[in-house]
Amino acid sequence: MFFKPKKNAYIKALGxxxxxxxIINRYIREKENWDLxxxxxKRFILDSAANKKQQTAxxxxxxxxxxxxxxxxxxxxxxxxxxxxxxxxxxxxxxxxYKNLTLIETEISGFAQSTYQTVRxxxxxxxxxxxxxxxxxxxxxxxxxxxxxxxxxxxxxxxQLDILIVDYVIENSxxxxxxxxxxxxxxxxxxxxxxxxxxxxxxxxSDYQEKSTQLKGTAIQNKTLVHTAFPVANRTADWIWLFDxxxxxxxxxxxxxxxxxxxF
Numbered sequence: 003m004f005f006k007p008k009k010n011a012y013i014k015a016l017g018x019x020x021x022x023x024x025i026i027n028r029y030i031r032e033k034e035n036w037d038l039x040x041x042x043x044k045r046f047i048l049d050s051a052a053n054k055k056q057q058t059a060x061x062x063x064x065x066x067x068x069x070x071x072x073x074x075x076x077x078x079x080x081x082x083x084x085x086x087x088x089x090x091x092x093x094x095x096x097x098x099x100y101k102n103l104t105l106i107e108t109e110i111s112g113f114a115q116s117t118y119q120t121v122r123x124x125x126x127x128x129x130x131x132x133x134x135x136x137x138x139x140x141x142x143x144x145x146x147x148x149x150x151x152x153x154x155x156x157x158x159x160x161x162q163l164d165i166l167i168v169d170y171v172i173e174n175s176x177x178x179x180x181x182x183x184x185x186x187x188x189x190x191x192x193x194x195x196x197x198x199x200x201x202x203x204x205x206x207x208s209d210y211q212e213k214s215t216q217l218k219g220t221a222i223q224n225k226t227l228v229h230t231a232f233p234v235a236n237r238t239a240d241w242i243w244l245f246d247x248x249x250x251x252x253x254x255x256x257x258x259x260x261x262x263x264x265x266f
Contacts, residue, residue: 085105
């Protein structure tokens with residue numbers, strides 16, 4: 003089953019579909035390096051699901067299903083929901099093979115549409131973009147309650163939620179938004195996501211640190227990807243993900259992510 007809402011202008015403006023295409027293209031180039039990370043994601047999800055009520059599961063950020071133990075989840079739970087802002091056509095076709103799998107297309111950060119509207123209004127009125135007036139929509143918490151979800155996974159999503167939204171602000175604000183305001187906004191987006199996840203029913207898997215090293219040389223660049231505190235966990239795991247070995251993501255650099263998985 004597939005629920006496809008009417009597409010809004012902000013989805014195209016913020017570049018969500020283009021971003022998904024980039025993910026699958028990178029996987030094709032880096033399959034050998036990605037597979038270990040993907041298997042660790044699947045294993046942690048199944049371990050976390052083991053002690054949850056086995057009725058309804060929801061995966062947030064399903065994308066291309068690369069990191070999801072789809073067969074096992076559909077066998078274990080009565081109802082399974084995969085949620086993303088856009089589902090690739092290949093995955094919509096694949097989903098039809100599972101009677102208890104439903105695809106939902108929606109923006110779950112709660113900030114994208116409000117940010118888009120705030121930026122457009124500021125441009126129209128020729129005023130400074132004021133990030134402090136942006137009130138997030140309770141899309142995710144409403145979705146979880148509506149479907150009575152017993153187990154929810156935020157999958158390689160937390161560190162991604164702010165990127166396209168903040169990029170849109172920066173590109174359309176004429177440099178009048180300070181770095182401090184941007185940093186605070188990133189933290190707000192990620193914190194709101196964590197707060198929307200129900201305790202005792204949730205699992206988060208996310209990159210939290212990026213390390214780039216020169217393909218030819220020794221210089222290292224470190225970048226923080228998660229700008230808020232992870233919740234107190236019942237169980238955690240950490241691993242390294244060799245994300246890009248060929249210098250496409252950061253030009254002429256190999257990029258490695260530090261990944262954290264938590265059950266809480």
